[in-house]
Amino acid sequence: MNRFIELLRQHHQAFEQHYGNKLSSDKRRGIFAMLSCQHCEHVESHPLSCGNRHCPQCQHSTIRRQLTWLARQQKKLLPVPYFMVTFTLPFELRDLARAQPKALYKLMFSVSSSVLKDFALRQQKGQLGFTSVLHTHSRRREIHPHLHIIVASGSYEPTKNVWLKGKTGYLFNEFALAKVWRARMLEGITQHESLNLPTWGDKPLPTKWVVDCKKVGYGLPALKYLSRYLYRGVLSDHDITAINSNNVTFKYQESKTKTPHLTDAGIFMVNPRTRLTKGTATRA
Numbered sequence: 476m477n478r479f480i481e482l483l484r485q486h487h488q489a490f491e492q493h494y495g496n497k498l499s500s501d502k503r504r505g506i507f508a509m510l511s512c513q514h515c516e517h518v519e520s521h522p523l524s525c526g527n528r529h530c531p532q533c534q535h536s537t538i539r540r541q542l543t544w545l546a547r548q549q550k551k552l553l554p555v556p557y558f559m560v561t562f563t564l565p566f567e568l569r570d571l572a573r574a575q576p577k578a579l580y581k582l583m584f585s586v587s588s589s590v591l592k593d594f595a596l597r598q599q600k601g602q603l604g605f606t607s608v609l610h611t612h613s614r615r616r617e618i619h620p621h622l623h624i625i626v627a628s629g630s631y632e633p634t635k636n637v638w639l640k641g642k643t644g645y646l647f648n649e650f651a652l653a654k655v656w657r658a659r660m661l662e663g664i665t666q667h668e669s670l671n672l673p674t675w676g677d678k679p680l681p682t683k684w685v686v687d688c689k690k691v692g693y694g695l696p697a698l699k700y701l702s703r704y705l706y707r708g709v710l711s712d713h714d715i716t717a718i719n720s721n722n723v724t725f726k727y728q729e730s731k732t733k734t735p736h737l738t739d740a741g742i743f744m745v746n747p748r749t750r751l752t753k754g755t756a757t758r759a
């Protein structure tokens with residue numbers, strides 16, 4: 476039996492009591508699929524019984540999807556340098572991502588796309604080519620919505636039907652991108668019928684938003700990195716190192732130093748795709 480699913484079965488009732496009123500229909504479908512996913516000892520057992528993308532027991536099918544996506548994107552690669560632009564949602568808006576993920580994530584895609592396209596037009600760079608991928612959690616499995624966008628250096632000029640060569644070391648100013656990203660996201664949230672900005676009394680809205688822009692060679696390494704997170708759940712059995720009545724201990728790799736760490740999380744999950752909101756990390 477998969478350890479993730481076993482934990483979900485053991486603590487499902489308590490989980491519903493704590494977080495039942497915060498679950499979206501998508502999250503409930505994921506939970507139902509995993510609770511229905513049986514893995515017996517019989518030689519004719521079917522481990523891919525539910526096929527839900529978040530089910531750690533059904534990851535064989537998601538690996539095929541991952542490879543298919545990577546192959547499809549690889550065919551689209553141009554023989555030019557690429558950049559990875561990362562648009563991050565600030566900490567203060569993460570509760571809104573928990574409450575209204577579909578609406579907020581859709582807005583993140585549309586706003587980030589408009590920002591890049593408008594920057595290209597202002598600099599007379601023609602039409603950009605890019606691929607956007609949403610990551611919802613950090614390596615510590617904390618909710619941390621951010622968009623990774625792979626952008627080709629250069630642009631297409633449709634009126635002349637030519638490709639305009641771009642700079643190899645520079646795309647756009649990331650601080651200018653961050654200012655426009657902030658302004659358009661806040662405007663989009665306030666104008667959206669189902670989204671509301673959180674209130675903190677007299678505290679102002681977050682002023683520091685982060686957009687990162689860096690070179691990633693000719694694109695394939697970045698695509699391989701993104702493909703690993705597209706069709707799988709957040710926490711696999713391989714990463715779980717210990718379980719007791721109150722905590723789950725799992726390992727993760729710090730992104731900048733590549734150093735392995737262990738962290739402890741409360742047994743209750745914030746949603747079916749993650750196991751913690753906060754944890755104390757120690758070096759393994």
